[in-house]
Amino acid sequence: MKFDLAYCLSLDDKLSIYDVRDLNFDETMAFDSAQEHFQCPNDACRLAFDATNGLGTFNAKNVNYVRTPHFKNLPSTRHVEGCPYVSLKAPASGVEAEAEDGPEEHFPSELLLTRRQYVRKPHSPAVTTDVARDEAITSSADNSVEHLAQDSAPDKTSVFAHPVECFVSNFEDKELLKRMPLKIGEHTATYGAFFKKIEYLQDNNGLIYWGRIKEIKDYTQSFRIDFEKKVWFEKKPYSVNVYLSKKLIDTYRKRKAFLEEIKHAIDSGRALYCFFYGVTPELKQVPSKKNPEQTFGVFSANIENLDHLIVREAPGLEGK
Numbered sequence: 001m002k003f004d005l006a007y008c009l010s011l012d013d014k015l016s017i018y019d020v021r022d023l024n025f026d027e028t029m030a031f032d033s034a035q036e037h038f039q040c041p042n043d044a045c046r047l048a049f050d051a052t053n054g055l056g057t058f059n060a061k062n063v064n065y066v067r068t069p070h071f072k073n074l075p076s077t078r079h080v081e082g083c084p085y086v087s088l089k090a091p092a093s094g095v096e097a098e099a100e101d102g103p104e105e106h107f108p109s110e111l112l113l114t115r116r117q118y119v120r121k122p123h124s125p126a127v128t129t130d131v132a133r134d135e136a137i138t139s140s141a142d143n144s145v146e147h148l149a150q151d152s153a154p155d156k157t158s159v160f161a162h163p164v165e166c167f168v169s170n171f172e173d174k175e176l177l178k179r180m181p182l183k184i185g186e187h188t189a190t191y192g193a194f195f196k197k198i199e200y201l202q203d204n205n206g207l208i209y210w211g212r213i214k215e216i217k218d219y220t221q222s223f224r225i226d227f228e229k230k231v232w233f234e235k236k237p238y239s240v241n242v243y244l245s246k247k248l249i250d251t252y253r254k255r256k257a258f259l260e261e262i263k264h265a266i267d268s269g270r271a272l273y274c275f276f277y278g279v280t281p282e283l284k285q286v287p288s289k290k291n292p293e294q295t296f297g298v299f300s301a302n303i304e305n306l307d308h309l310i311v312r313e314a315p316g317l318e319g320k
């Protein structure tokens with residue numbers, strides 16, 4: 001078991017490790033997880049100790065990760081007796097080491113398409129406007145134990161990398177992926193059904209499409225991602241690609257991290273996969289380079305939101 005959330009002292013809020021990654025790479029937000037203090041998400045436990053009793057992070061700042069990011073206990077981390085996270089202690093035991101290296105266990109039940117807002121709050125515990133918020137925290141604290149007891153506790157995320165990591169790291173467990181629900185917008189399906197191989201994109205609109213990348217074409221100011229598999233339409237195979245415009249990249253709040261990710265992808269020579277949500281490639285006629293008089297068909301889409309596109313290694317998906 002990994003921590004689903006951790007309390008972040010400076011934001012006075014509970015974050016998933018994917019929220020933390022999103023904040024680390026966000027150029028509009030002054031946030032560096034290496035400088036932040038994270039504590040046990042169980043309020044009663046956290047309040048029993050001072051701020052020096054913290055948690056560590058794993059893969060919080062690594063742009064290109066393979067192993068599942070998570071919060072972890074440090075050798076010095078203490079929990080109160082009865083804290084649901086207490087069993088995570090004893091990092092020296094083999095069981096714990098295995099758990100830390102294992103797949104993502106916290107499946108968000110919904111991907112929110114509106115980005116979560118983080119507000120750094122000044123420390124003023126007695127302000128009236130904070131009352132409603134304090135009550136909200138108290139009521140969620142009251143049922144935190146019960147909440148944890150269900151291993152598919154409903155929760156939401158606005159970070160696309162989170163459901164993608166659930167899918168990638170649990171890829172071998174088809175039964176689990178068929179069981180876990182995911183909602184995006186008005187559409188609800190299981191993880192298994194929501195993630196659609198790119199070659200089957202005609203089956204349904206509005207899914208998360210994924211496939212192994214054949215090539216990333218670097219046009220200096222824009223990029224085109226070509227997929228290895230082709231789509232069959234009227235008994236003919238067609239290439240599939242997605243296009244990332246200069247404007248989209250230039251205005252992206254995580255531009256630096258994104259360019260680093262893409263550059264690493266182009267240079268790495270490793271098997272890479274692309275996941276995206278929000279657009280469905282459609283058959284288009286494009287002019288041939290060699291002979292502009294001629295056109296050829298390709299399934300293509302312009303990506304509209306880089307928050308819903310990921311290029312990454314996924315060793316568990318190789319050969320699929």
Ligand SMILES: [Zn+2]
Pocket residue numbers: 040041042045046078079080083084085086
């Ligand atoms: Zn605790």
